[in-house]
Amino acid sequence: MSLTEMKDGNQIRWRFGKYLLAEINVNNDSITVYDDVPDGRFRNRLKVDNQTGFLTITNITSEHAGDYEVNTNRPMSTTFFLTVYYTVKSVSVMEGDSVTLDSGLTETGLRENNIWWKTETEKFIIASKYGTDGTFRDRLELDHQTGSLTITNITTEQAGLYKLEIRGANSSSKAFNVSVYARLPVPIITSNSSNCSSSSSSSSCSLLCSAVNVSHVTLSWYKGNSLLSSISVSDLSISLSLPLEVEYQDKNTYSCVLNNPISNQTQHLNITQLCHTCADSVHCCxxxxxxxxxxxxxxxxxxxxxxxxxxxxxxxxxxxxxxxxxxxxxxx
CATH class of the missing domain: 1.20.5 (Single alpha-helices involved in coiled-coils or other helix-helix interfaces)
Structure with a gap:
């Protein structure tokens, strides 16, 4: 309901559940704010616009989520449900695994509350206390005691923001940002010598570490536990390669590591196997x-x-x- 054109005779009341929050009487040009409801959650947080009648809640918290109603002395009223997402929890999972989004309710949560799980766009309710939606093709499992939601056999298509609304004895809201990472291949180390032009007196060996069709990863060379070099890619699925020069007689340990935020794959370098002088033409040519x-x-x-x-x-x-x-x- 629009309150942008208040007229003489209007009386407007804002309520939160059973509590009266604000009252506007246009005839008397008076505005009364009742911000000291029994638990004090609205104290010094309410403002009413004397031109439009809009109610503003400042410094809002999850305690202010719930049903609001505005009505006038005319047969007009509007009800709002305010959702406050005060935190967004980040959750990372490997493609093909299962992830559980915790509602935070106890084992009797669904008896005392109604819940709605929504996707980022909020166009679809994918789960409620009455069951799950078919959008995810049998990948959703709802705990019928706590309301926690499990997504099984997850794919990158299911990555994104999930929102939970709880109304009832434990009214609150939560949001989860779910990141899904593809399983990583083991990087491959090869000799970068493609001809016999190198003489047997050459002191270095040229190597290349590669990983194909990867995204959101970092490819790195390590000498022992020390990082030597690295290269990263974000959302594009591409092939990565990273060179390394070592001495033929080097006795240090080297490894190539492919990693994302939740997993890694490591390939250790065998210098004896890959690094040869041209005295051994099979390896050098x-x-x-x-x-x-x-x-x-x-x-x-x-x-x-x-x-x-x-x-x-x-x-x-x-x-x-x-x-x-x-x-x-x-x-x-």
Missing amino acids: GPTEAVIRLVLSALVGVATIIALAYDIRSRRAEQDQAHFHTSGRNEI
């Missing part, structure tokens, strides 16, 4: 080039054996020929 080098090495080996065999045969032929000439002279 690409697979095709390594095969070529092995074939060439085999051919060289075969050629060496053939040359050695030819040399031996030649030496024997020379020895046989020399022996023949010596024998002939002796016979003459």
Whole structure:
């Protein structure tokens, strides 16, 4: 009901439940505020606009949530339910797990109160004491004693703000900001050497740690417990890579860590396995080039054996020929 045009003869009363909070008499040009209700929750908090009749509650708390009614001496009245979200609790959960949003009520909570669970937009009541809505496809479970709500097998689509309204003996309200994180893959460490141009005298080994199709994560290199470098991504699902240079003979422990606010995956570096000088061409070269080098090495080996065999045969032929000439002279 609009009170922006108060006219002569108007008498306006604001009530909170059974308590009268304010009274306006336009004829007498008087405004009376009754802010000292028995529990004192409105003391020094009420203001009434003498032009519009609007009621303002300052420094509001959850104690002021509930039913308000404004009526006049004419057959007009309007009822409001005021919801006060004084805190928003952050809840983080892994995709596929279950999360329970605690109503804060005791085991007899639903006997004494009505409750409504709503989504962020407040367009849908997803659960009440009378049951759950089908929007979440059987993922909602309501505790029929306390009114706490459990979302099972949660996905990133169910992330967001959830609001609870409690009316009755324990009138209050709560809000939960639910964050859902995808399960993390184990990062992969690979050698970043793709050719044989490095000489055996090179003192460093180039490595790359990668994670694919990730979001809301940080990828980091650690030396022992000390952070060396890191890279982060927010809401985009992308691939991350982070390089690292180490010495071939480095004896320190290194690890690559992929983490989000609630979990992490770690891959430890095996320097012996991934870091080799070009003396070992299989590790230092690409697979095709390594095969070529092995074939060439085999051919060289075969050629060496053939040359050695030819040399031996030649030496024997020379020895046989020399022996023949010596024998002939002796016979003459």
